[in-house]
Amino acid sequence: MTLDDANLLAIFAMAVATYVTRIAGVVMLRFVTLTPRVKAALDALPVAVLTAVITPTVFMTGPAETIAGVLTGLAAFRLPLIGVLAVGAASIVAIRYLLT
Numbered sequence: 497m498t499l500d501d502a503n504l505l506a507i508f509a510m511a512v513a514t515y516v517t518r519i520a521g522v523v524m525l526r527f528v529t530l531t532p533r534v535k536a537a538l539d540a541l542p543v544a545v546l547t548a549v550i551t552p553t554v555f556m557t558g559p560a561e562t563i564a565g566v567l568t569g570l571a572a573f574r575l576p577l578i579g580v581l582a583v584g585a586a587s588i589v590a591i592r593y594l595l596t
Contacts, residue, residue: 560595564588 528534554565568584575583 558595560588560591563591 530538550565554562564584564587567587568580571583572580
């Protein structure tokens with residue numbers, strides 16, 4: 497990749513778009529009354545986005561990823577986030593090793 501004006505402009509535009517969307521959320525929340533229902537919806541949003549990103553990978557790849565995804569999902573019911581990440585990483589490595 498060469499560093500020309502078009503590339504720099506694209507990088508700058510993406511940085512501005514990212515910054516504006518993050519700041520817009522903070523600014524817009526000033527005008528929203530955080531009822532318990534709205535707070536519950538905002539608390540559930542990261543889990544919903546993460547699930548939407550991970551689910552296709554779990555079910556559209558090989559059996560090792562599917563098994564590791566299920567194990568990680570089960571671990572999420574009992575462990576804190578760092579434990580879930582450790583279970584996910586360890587299970588995919590172990591299952592790939594056992595299946596090859």
